[in-house]
Amino acid sequence: MRFQPPWGGAFRLQTYFHRKLDALPPSDIEAMRSVILGSSLLGETNLTSQFSGTYGFSVTFQREALSDVKDRFPTFAPFLDAALLPVCNAFLLNPLLIQNGRGVEAHLDKSMMYYGDTIGCPVAVSVLYIQVPEQLAGGELRLYHRGERVAALAPRPNSLVTFRGDMAHEVIAVESGAPELSAARISLVVEQYRLPEELLARVPRMELRTRAGTVMI
Amino acid sequence: MSELSMEWWVAQRPERVFAAIEDPFQMRRWYGAVPGGQRLGEVGDADAGEPFQVNVLDVKGVLRTQTGRILEVFPGRGFSMELAWDGGELGSDTTRLSMKLEPSGDGTRIEVRQGPFSSPELLEAYRAYWEANVGRLIRVASGEAVPCFEEFWEESxxxxxxxxxxxxxxxxxxxxxxxxxxxxxxxxxxxxxxxxxxxxxxxxxxxxxxxxxxxxxxxxxx
Incomplete structure (x- = not known):
């Protein structure tokens, strides 16, 4: 195989993230907010202990099931179209809702290890900020490279942040401004993986998961 | 049967040393690798008191696995655990270890006690192991970016x-x-x-x- 630029060309060795402001039409963002808050799937997180106290659900899918995901969640399609990297073939999509007093402890996104211990980090993680309360205090996304903080990104509504999958990161606790779920800091996150065939085979074509378990589609 | 007892001193407060033990991103920079080897990664939730496995490559490139379980954590003051290896220079004895941090002058005295060992050779192998591991802990607690296989592996x-x-x-x-x-x-x-x-x-x-x-x-x- 020919030489391929790292991270599918999305990053360089000294580039850790990209941020695009006004990423999508505001009507798309509002539609996503309504769908997330109104979803029967929404509940306490099914992700790792670092996410304790946050809310969401997750959708794992292979690229070949992208159209099925868009059929099931048509409102999320503009986000997927804007965020997915062409070199990636497996994804984990999850809304993330954080209220007052909650944050996400430092971690590496390795959610796909649920399907296989040898599946490591994603190539990239993309975050679209759906709702950022005007009076929000806290909730900053911090990125770390080899122990050094390399970015501290205050959430901006309708901004799309994509960072390298090998970056440890955390969301600082929300101090105020998000007293209830409908007023939470809401983001839509997709972990993007490039898996060899033998590992891709372990990933379901499309799977919806909540804290209660796998949801029949 | 015998017990290993070792001491070090570092010019950092116990809280700082403990942070290098407690924070998984600092801990992986120092804990696990045998002398001349590399720590590949860890499986299991050690924080929750569950059994965990640390996989390392020894100096000859042979994969070795340490199985351990945290028994008690004393915030800011240390921890105790039991551990065993799947053979190699560090044998397969299951031993108990305590690591204590105590304020000492402008720094911290680090004390490691471990045992029992079934042979003096095993005790000496563990002495070299802790010299290497606590040596790295001291560097990490002092703010040094000790090269870490997992960090480079993830980036690569x-x-x-x-x-x-x-x-x-x-x-x-x-x-x-x-x-x-x-x-x-x-x-x-x-x-x-x-x-x-x-x-x-x-x-x-x-x-x-x-x-x-x-x-x-x-x-x-x-």
Missing amino acids: GGYVEPLGLAAYTVLAGMKEAGVPPETLAQLEETLYTHLARVPEETAGVLGAVLRERLKGMLSGGG
Whole structure:
């Protein structure tokens, strides 16, 4: 195989993230907010202990099931179209809702290890900020490279942040401004993986998961 | 039957040393690797008191696994655990270990006690093990970016195929050597631009050469 630029060309060795402001039409963002808050799937997180106290659900899918995901969640399609990297073939999509007093402890996104211990980090993680309360205090996304903080990104509504999958990161606790779920800091996150065939085979074509378990589609 | 007892002193407060133990991103920089070896990673939730496994490559490149369980944590003051290896120089005895942190002057006294051991040779192997591990802990607690296999491994995951990984090791090495960011960025662009022009067939041959050379080196040949 020919030489391929790292991270599918999305990053360089000294580039850790990209941020695009006004990423999508505001009507798309509002539609996503309504769908997330109104979803029967929404509940306490099914992700790792670092996410304790946050809310969401997750959708794992292979690229070949992208159209099925868009059929099931048509409102999320503009986000997927804007965020997915062409070199990636497996994804984990999850809304993330954080209220007052909650944050996400430092971690590496390795959610796909649920399907296989040898599946490591994603190539990239993309975050679209759906709702950022005007009076929000806290909730900053911090990125770390080899122990050094390399970015501290205050959430901006309708901004799309994509960072390298090998970056440890955390969301600082929300101090105020998000007293209830409908007023939470809401983001839509997709972990993007490039898996060899033998590992891709372990990933379901499309799977919806909540804290209660796998949801029949 | 015998017990190992060792002490160190570091010019950092106990809270700082404990943070290097408690924070998984600092801990992986110092804990686990045998002398001359590399820590590959950890499986299991040690924080929750569940059994965990630390996988390491020993100095000969043989995969070794430590199985452990945290018994007690004393915030800011240390912890106790039990551990065993799946053979190798550190045998397969299941032993108990305590690591205590105590304020001492302007720093911290670190005390390790471990046992029982079934042979003096095993005790001495563990003495070397803790010299290496606590040596790294002291460097981490002192703010040094101790090179960590897992950190480089994760970063290298952005690169594919032998030519990509060859480029990564050169670039990461130059970065670690302190090459200025702008020089590194220029070199990176030059490498990517020209390596992308290598014909597929040639890239395949060069990749095979790299694989075979590395195999030879890893098996002691070359």
